[in-house]
Amino acid sequence: MSDFKLVWKNLMRRKLRTFLMLFAILIAFMIFGVLAALEQAFDSNASSSGDRLMIVNKINFTQPLPISYVQRVRALEGVKQVAHMNWFGGYYQEPRNQITTFAVDPGSYIDVYQSEFEVPDAGRRVFLSEKTSVIVGKTAADKWGWKVGDHIPLNSNIFSQKNGARVWDVTVAAIVTPKKETADANFIALRYDYFDETRSFGKDQIGWMALTTTSAAYNDRLVKQIDEMFANSPYETSTDTEKAFSKAFVAQLGNIALMVGLVVGAAFITILMIVGNTMAMAVRERTREIGVLKTLGFPGPRILKMVLGESLLLAVLGGVTGMLIAAAATTALRGAVGNFVGGLAITPVIMVMGAVMMLLLGLITGLMPAMSAMRLPIVQALGRS
Amino acid sequence: MSLASQVSAVVSMNVKSIGQRFWPSVSTALAVALVVVVLLSFLAMANGFQKTMRGAGRDDIAIVLRAGSQAELNSGLTRDQVRLIGEGPGVVRDANGDAVISSELYLIVDGVKRDTGTKANLPLRGIGAAGAGLRDGLKIVEGRMFASGANELLVGRALQREFRGFDVGSTVRFGKTQWTVVGAFETGGTVFESEFWADLPVVQSLFNRGAAVQTVRAKMTSPEAVAQLKAYSDNDPRLKLDVVSENAYFADQASGTTNLIAKLGWPLAIAMAFGAIAGALNTMYSSVASRTREIATLRAIGYGGFPAFVGTLVESLVLAAIGGVIGAAAAFLFFDGLSAATLGASFTQVVFQFALTPALMLNGLILGMVIGLIGGLLPAMRAARIPIVAGLAER
Known part of the structure; x- marks a missing residue:
């Protein structure tokens, strides 16, 4: 035995x-x-964010920044690409069906976040060329049964259109899959140009910027340089790594x-x-x-x-x-x-x-x-x- | 010998013998205690959060938001809309005939949490002249009210407790703007105590908001008048607004977080309870096994099976009760009154205190007794069925 x-x-x-x-x-x-x-x-x-930097309003990240800042940051040495985003407060049909929705500049957004998501080529071309198109995360698409080409009436709990409408009609250009299993894919990205010219208030304002650098060696210097550049302006900034930013956000819970x-x-x-x-x-x-x-x-x-x-x-x-x-x-x-x-x-x-x-x-x-x-x-x- | 006296004799034998199985008994009671502590910590947290939110709302104050905006932060009203609301039915008027309403701006600024040292979202509320009068039980406990037109802040007591650098007399910078903290206020522990208050026109100008306001609070002649104001707003195409009582607004704001906490607490506690039941069953089976000869002897001298059943069950319940009481007491000691802060539905920090009520503690005790009951039932049945002859032969 x-x-x-x-x-x-x-x-x-x-x-x-x-x-x-x-x-x-x-x-x-x-x-x-x-x-x-x-x-x-x-x-x-917090940890899925690579080496990106985040630039937010110094008062709080919910306070706006002017869109003109994007070009000024892009001009700095060591900056590879700058994406800007605006929180849209999106929901579908009912206010409780919230979807993380951002208004983005399509080209820079895909550049900056391509390490996170797989965007099909055909869909990328549509998103880059058609103003009312959006890209949709797989979780949101699966939940509501959306397919490429579908029209979605997208509501906002913050914004309304100049013509009084509360719904933006958008078309699905692509459904994107996160590269990491643990990434959140309940989101929609719509185009900033479409959003900015239709919204009733807040024109030429953005929520925050995310940027990639040509080398991580630039990061520390840029964090300082960006905040100094905008110091004493009406919109002072606070720049940090996306990791630190997400960590602080999670700590808020x-x-x-x-x-x-x-x-x-x-x-x-x-x-x-x-x-x-x-x-x-x-x-x-x-x-x-x-x-x-x-x-x-x-x-x-x-x-x-x-x-x-x-x-x-x-x-x-x-x-x-x-x-x-x-x-x-x-x-x-x-x-x-x-x-x-x-x-x-x-x-x-x-x-x-x-x-x-x-x-x-x-x-x-x-x-x-x-x-x-x-x-x-x-x-x-x-x-x- | 009557059944009652048989039962009481066996029960007392059982309970007195607990000491002989000291460690198994302690482990059973402690397992129950830990389950109760976990459950009560979640319930106390949910209850404390709910109290903080709900206590803030009044039935006779209407809060007016842009339709579909869900939270003050997302709302925005035009000057015309504010005027029309002031003219609405059921709104209280002061001696001059002006409507008692407070236009408010709700902005988010950063503050640093004392315990983590990280930045967090804090609400800065610009309030109109009538604003302070619309809050129940408002007490300025230190310093004074902000002066109209000055860069002065009034700070909630709870906010001061959890965030650093906002003592009365200190200077605070939000971006380029500088503010002086001139006073601290209490509102009986409600969510308002997690806010900064300042003069509305000052906030509008220093945050580049022009004349924009986000919400209006209106004092109504009665709770029923809120519905009148709502009907008035629904019938006017210029007013695409949500009109609700402040009470209903805060109840709704509280529900998401409270639900989440409670929905996490119960399943966790129940899962742990299953583990504890397994432990109780083990202990009680071993208790029965060690008393096999004793029970068989009692049977031989004329005791029935029922007293043996009750004796074992009571032993298990006693252990569970001891554990439950220890758990409830520990939860009360450690958690009641504990100050915490989390992100509320308005996307800002809500400072609240864990609140353990007797009703919640009863929930914990009941869960503990259920563990004792289930953990004792099967072993008690085995005790009742011990065959006399084989039992006596047992060593």
């Missing part, structure tokens, strides 16, 4: 008890998986990492206690058996390994199942929370963290009982009832 078989038999000796422990472990890892994915999704909105940490911590302390106790109980029940094994010549370390193997097997079986359920749950949740946090997914990093926690759980819960089993003198073990 191999050691593994012995471990397995021990584990299956009380099926109900084993099943209950597996279940508790599964729940904890499921909670860990889902919450870690959620936190990662918040974070990845409150301390998500802390909340996630508290809940996951509570869940793990719970199973640590439950499984630890139960393992100790299970080994105590087997004291006589361990004595018999020792009499048969099993050395102490081998017995230690067998008990540890049992707790590890339990942690891995429960943990892997829990993570699989978490993976299924995040896929299912992806549509529901798309508006908020972009793509949810169990990434390799989360899997590795999960694996480490399974190992730790198995070792911690098994160590005490395993040590006492290893040290148990034969006579005492056989004598104990």
Whole structure:
């Protein structure tokens, strides 16, 4: 009989008890998986931004900047391309069907963000040439069943047209897919020229700029240079990396990492206690058996390994199942929370963290009982009832 | 021996024997406590946020926004629209016959959060002369009201608590403009305390907004008059407006975030509860197993199966109750009154305090008892069915 078989038999000796422990472990890892994915999704909105810089109004990023700034930034040494964007407050049919909508200059927008999205060539040409065309993220397109060529009545909860209309009629030029699984694709980009000449107020204003540089070496200098250039103007700027900007934005939601940490911590302390106790109980029940094994010549370390193997097997079986359920749950949740946090997914990093926690759980819960089993003198073990 | 005295004898034996299985019992109670803490922390957060938003609204104040704008930030009204609203039915007039309305501008400026040191969106509200009078329970707790026409700011107490650099007397720069903080106010913990207030014309001119306003608050003669004003606005083609009571507006603003928090809290707590039930079942099965001989002995001297059932169930419920109470107490200690800030529906920071009510704590205790009930039920049934002869033979 191999050691593994012995471990397995021990584990299956009380099926109900084993099943209950597996279940508790599964729940904890499921909670860990889902919450870690959620936190990662918040974070990845921050980390998916490459080396771009963001220029916003110094007062706050919701305050406008004049469009004339774009040319002045483009002229700076080291600047590769500058995209500008204006928040549109878009929704489809009902105010609650919000879609992240920006008014953009098509050429520079695609240039700056091409590392994030796959834009089909045909669609790109249409977006570049036709004023009322838009590009639509895959999540939004799938949700509302939009196809290339469809007309969409796009509402804004901020802007209205000069003629009093509250709806912009736009045509889908392309449906774009994010290159990263965790990127948010519930968005529409419409053309700034169309938007600016039709809107009833705010003409020649933009929301913010995003720029790429010819080399990251320029970044630090540009951050300073841009803000100095516009200092003491009616529209002072605040320039930073897109990463820093997104990070600060996520921080506005409150301390998500802390909340996630508290809940996951509570869940793990719970199973640590439950499984630890139960393992100790299970080994105590087997004291006589361990004595018999020792009499048969099993050395102490081998017995230690067998008990540890049992707790590890339990942690891995429960943990892997829990993570699989978490993976299924995040896929299912992806549509529901798309508006908020972009793509949810169990990434390799989360899997590795999960694996480490399974190992730790198995070792911690098994160590005490395993040590006492290893040290148990034969006579005492056989004598104990 | 009556059934009642049998039951009470077995129950007391069960409860007294908890100490013999000290660690398993502690782990069961603590597992319940942790589930309760997690649930209550989310409920206290949702409740605190809701209180902050809802407390701000009054039934007899109408808030007027551009149709479809959903939040004050997105709204915009023309001068004509403001005038027409002032002439509307049901609007209170002062001694001079002027409508008691406050035109307001709602802008976002940056502030630095004390705990993270990162920038966050703070609302700067330019209010008309009547504006302060339209807020319930307004108290200037430090300094004074801003002077009309001056670059002066009044700061909410909650905002001061969570963000740095806005003490009374300090100078604040928003872009090129400089402001002096002249006073701090309280409104009984409502969302207004997360705002800056300043004189409307000053805000308009320093932020290049011309004469633009975003919303109008109108004091109505009665809560019912809000509907009259709405009907008046709906019938006038010049007024494409949303007219709602301030109360309804803030309730709507609160709902999204409150729902999200509560919808996260319950599933998490229930998932954890399943884990805790598994733990309770393990503990209780081991309790039954260790007392097999004792139960069989009782059966042999004439006790029924029912007392054994009740005894085990009560033991489980006692453990759950202890855990539940510990959890509720810990949640109250750690979370009640905790100050936090998050991004509200207006895209600005809302500072609020976690608020744990007895009703919420009852929710937590009930969840704890359900864990005890389910965790005790199956083991109790096993206890009731222990066969006498085999049970006595058990070592």
